[in-house]
Amino acid sequence: MSNLAILPIIIPMLSGIIVAFTNKNVKRTRILTKLFVIISLIVTSYVTYVVFTEGSIILETGDWVAPYGIIMVADELSIILILTTNIIAATAAFYAPHSLSLKQENHYFYTFFFLLITGVSGAFLTGDLFNLFVFFEVLLMASYALIVLGGERVQLRESIKYVLINLFSSMLFVTAVALLYGVVGTVNMAQIAERVAEVDQKGILTTIGVLLFFVFGTKAALFPLYYWLPRPYIVPNPVVSALFGALLTKVGIYSILRVFTLIFTHRPDITHEAFIWIAGLSMLFGVIGALSTNNIKLIIAYNIIPAIGFIIMGIGIFNKDALSGSIYYFVHDMIIKSALFLLVGVISYVAGTSDLRKMKGLIHYYPVLGWLLFISAFVLAGIPPFSGFIGKLLLLKGALSNDEVAITIIALLSSLLILYSVMKIFIRGFWGEKDATFSLTKKPAQGQIIPIVCLLAVSVFLGIGAEYVYPAIDGIAEYLLDPEIYIDSVLKE
Amino acid sequence: MEYIVLILSGILFATAIYNILQKQLLRIIIGTVLISHGAHLVILTMGKLKRGQPPILDESVTSYTDPLPQALILTSIVISFGITSLLLVLSYRTAKENNTDNMEEMRGESNE
Known part of the structure; x- marks a missing residue:
């Protein structure tokens, strides 16, 4: 037992509380925020x-032995995601002062930012299904506050839809946890996994599994539950969008990854087979959405959906290569999505519009932005040697070794279209004649460019340095395939 | 007894979904309140309803109420209470800023 496992939750929470007291003095808040991240x-x-x-750190709070107390489990999967979360949080904290208005900063942006990180870390760490719900609510509460920060008409209008859909799925989550408790008599994930094997009526478990999948699928924005996602994600400030795009949907997909590798593995022909189809449809409909619009923010927001599709595809195929591909893609996508959201935030700020039809020839004025976007598009689509490539390669290798040809073709096709949808911003916005009417009044601050460069550097490292990263990811995939390791490490039998 | 409570929570779910599908913002909020009541009743029922038993496990006690669902329910009630109040304030502001409380008119720009 070690208290280390709780630190990723405690530090952001305390930081959030501390910066709430300094909100009168924005300069001090900024310095403290940077220090704390x-x-x-x-x-x-x-x-x-x-x-x-x-090996895994298990924290049994208050010395209540698992499965009776609340436990935190920092295993390799959770901790690697928390590390990625913290990298994104750090870059967002450095980007934020240049992007937010003074009013937004004064209205406790940094407090809610830290509470969001608290919720996300908690959801990754908890070993208890009900606490997963509680941490979901913590991060959602913070996100409700962040999405309306600024209080513009369109923000309010979109956030009400966002709050409603999340509230509805949260209530179904509670119901699903209650039903599962009724069947197995526990909410501790390790003990559920152990008892699921002993339950006679597997049918009710599959039903509960599908209900939980519906809940997490809504939060992760899978086909056909993604309809709520794109618009609420583009209305807040770019730094908020980046946090949402990188973290919120990923918590949903992490929950699916955890629950469907640990607990509901008894009927893969129903659940995991469906995942593959849902993955394919998410990819297709996501890219269709991305291609359908000329709003650059909306293009990036729609691109979240196919990425979720790629991750769920690996869970559906459920062999070692596919799972390690999923995890690789997971980490890659968190980083590149936040980079892209920050980047289009800067682009729409300097161009004065987010409508692609109104911009052209921006590369003459902003060469750095143009080439950053070019590289990000390559990273996102998975062109070698960038990180997306390694994840996709593993996923496709896993798919082909299970003879899933249809999904392989869909994945390759949608990768191509993803590349096109982001390249469209580069081709139409940056290439072309110099816009004579364009007035060069706004300059991106160094503080906006450097965080993006840092994120891209991490992403490039994940690609080129795959030799060093892959063994760790491979170990996690093997670990996920054998639920016994998790159960034994938590219940210590 | 369990069956009656489960049917009750089913009725609550049904009315909640009917209300959520309405266009008026306030009705939708009432729907979310009802759905949380339904969910809480399900939690309570899952611990088996027993009347007049304390939630104490002791060597001498043979019959006891399961305390865990009550702890879960309490947490969940507090959370949904908080969200409902947030939702009320949010929808008040939204209705004021958009000059309507009809969801049909809050779809967003159609010419994008």
Whole structure:
């Protein structure tokens, strides 16, 4: 037992509370925020190091032995996602002062930002299905506040839809947890996994599994439950969009990854087979959405959906290669999505519009932005040697070894269309004649460019340095395929 | 007893969904309140309803109420209470800013 496992939750929470008191003095808040995100990043890196060298850290709060108490499980999967979350949080904290208005910063942006990170880390760490719900609510509460920050008409209009859909799925989540409790008599994930094997009526478990999948699918924006996603994600400030796009849907998909590798593995012919189809449809409909619009923010928001499709595809195929591909793609997508959201935030700021039809020849004025977008498009679509390529290669290898030809073709096709949808911004917005009427009044701040460059650097490292990263990811996939390891490490039998 | 409560929560779910599908914002909020009541009743029922038993496990006690669903329900009630109040304020502001409380008129720009 070690208290290290709780640190990724405690540090952002305390930071959020502390910066709430300094909100009168924006300069001090900014400095404190930067300090705290760096402390959090260093601490999480250390915890990651400990987890990878010494194995999972299990924290039984208040010395209540699992499965009776509340437990936190920092295993390799959770900690690698928390590390990624902290990298994104750090870049967002450095980007935020240049993007937010003073009013937004004064209205507790940094507090809600830290609470969001608290919720996300908590959801990744918890070993208890009900606490997963509680941490979901923590991060959703923070996101409700962030999405309306600024209080514009369109923000209010879109956020009400966002709140309603999340509230509805949360209530179904509680119901599903209650039903599962009725069947197995526990909410501890390890103990559920253990008892699921002993239940006679597997039918009711499959039903509960599908209900949970519906809940997480709504939060992760899978086909056909993605309809709520694109618009609410583009109305807030770019830095908020980046946090949402990188973190919120990913918590949903993480829950699916956890629950369907640990608990509901008894009928893969129903659940996991359906995942493959849903993955294919998510990819197709996501890229169709991305191609259908000329709003650059909306293009990136729609691109979240096919990425979720790629991750769920690996869970559906459920062999070692596909799962490691999923996890690789998971980490890659968190980083590149936040980079892209920040990038289009800068582009629409300097261009004064987010409508692609109204911009052309921007590369003459902003060469750095143009080439950053070019590289991001390559990273997103998975052109070698960038990180998306490794994830997709593993996914496709896993798909082909299970003879899933249809999904392989859909995945390749949609990758191509993803590349086109982002390249469209580059071709139509950056190429072309110099716009004579364009007045060069707005300049992107260094503080906006450097965070994006850092994120892209991490992404490039994940691609070129795959030799160093892959063994760790491969280990996680093997670990996920054998639920016994998780159960034994938590219940210590 | 369990069956009656489960049917009751089913009725609550049905009315909640009917209300959520309405166009008026306030009705939708009432729907979300009802759905949370339905969910809470399900949690309570899942711990088996027993009358007049304390939630204490002791060597001498043979019959006891399961305390866990009550803890879960309490957490869940607090959360849905908080969200409902947030939703009320949010919808008040939304209705004021958009000059309508009809969801049909809050679809967004059609010419994009």
